[in-house]
Amino acid sequence: MLQKHIEDIQSGIKAGRYGNEASVSQGIVLRLLQALGWPTYDTQVVCPEYSLEGRRVDYALCHPASKPIAFIEVKQIGQSAGAERQLFEYAFHIGVPLAILTDGQEWNFFLPAEQGDYTERRVYKLDIVEREISESVARLDRYLSYAQVSSGQAIAAAREDYKNISRNRQMFSSLPEAWSKLVSEEDDLLLELLADKVESLCGFKPDLDTVAKFLREKVSLNSGGIQERERPIQFTKPAAAPASIEPRPQRQTIASEHPVGFTLEGKFHPCRNGREVLVGVFEALSVRDASFLERFASRPKHGRTRRYLARSPAELYPGRPDLAAEHFSKLKSGWFVGTNVSRAQIERIAEMACEVARLRFGRELTVNVGE
Known part of the structure; x- marks a missing residue:
């Protein structure tokens, strides 16, 4: 039944039969309300021109009688843009939970009491000309049928849909930050x-x-989206004419100023590379405290998909026999350390080791993994 009404309304909109607000109100809105089970003849249930301190909303849908549960504001086809504010003022005034703005073709369902701007409080936007008939039937029945509204199920459904939309919006807005953290933390x-x-x-x-x-x-x-960073344009000055200038003494390199290695409680341990730093830290801390390796291994979480310290290479890289075959170092105690790590990860592992050893990272243990 509802489907037949929508099909006829679609034809009328395309033929231009609804040329003003009154024809939209009578020929589309009231027709659909009646098809959705509303007693449109009962003006205490479907109340036209509902008065609010000198203002009027086109329809107040009431349950029980004379108590509005939803407002409908009707506009001429194509003229509904910007009317949300007026509708929200009506709804806020007496705490109506559901507000509907329509020009006959587009139906906007709002929850005025929720958070966000007008568009963020919109639960659904239905275009009964562009959408499939089945979708129009389902949405109108879900949010606007008399049985659903009077039982409270329509409001509950709208709130559930709003939560899903809000959750999706929050997830989408968090994606850039999540990506930035994955890159900066070298996940x-x-x-x-x-x-x-x-x-x-x-x-x-x-x-x-x-x-x-x-x-x-x-x-x-x-x-x-993700893009390659542009390299800054560098301008090279023309070479100056040779001059008899005393050669400057060569600056000491960063590597010589800060040699690769680690310092534990004031004693520096030189290393050839970052992976030697990682292994050296584990060896030194196990000498300092015989229970250190066992306690570190018992941490519930190391990396996202791997262990940093384990009894066997296979335990270091679950499901990755290719990595377990070569990316490890065996400690003197028989434990294995995973070495398929970046320099930034080595520093984080050293910081985790300090937490286990009850040392202050950066003070009692410092590491330099090189450039």
């Missing part, structure tokens, strides 16, 4: 996925430091 799973993809494309697998460097230097996030 181990992200690095591994990218390294694996490179290997599948060219047959060679980059180490995680190379992948991390690529993400830091090449990838940024903006409103248009």
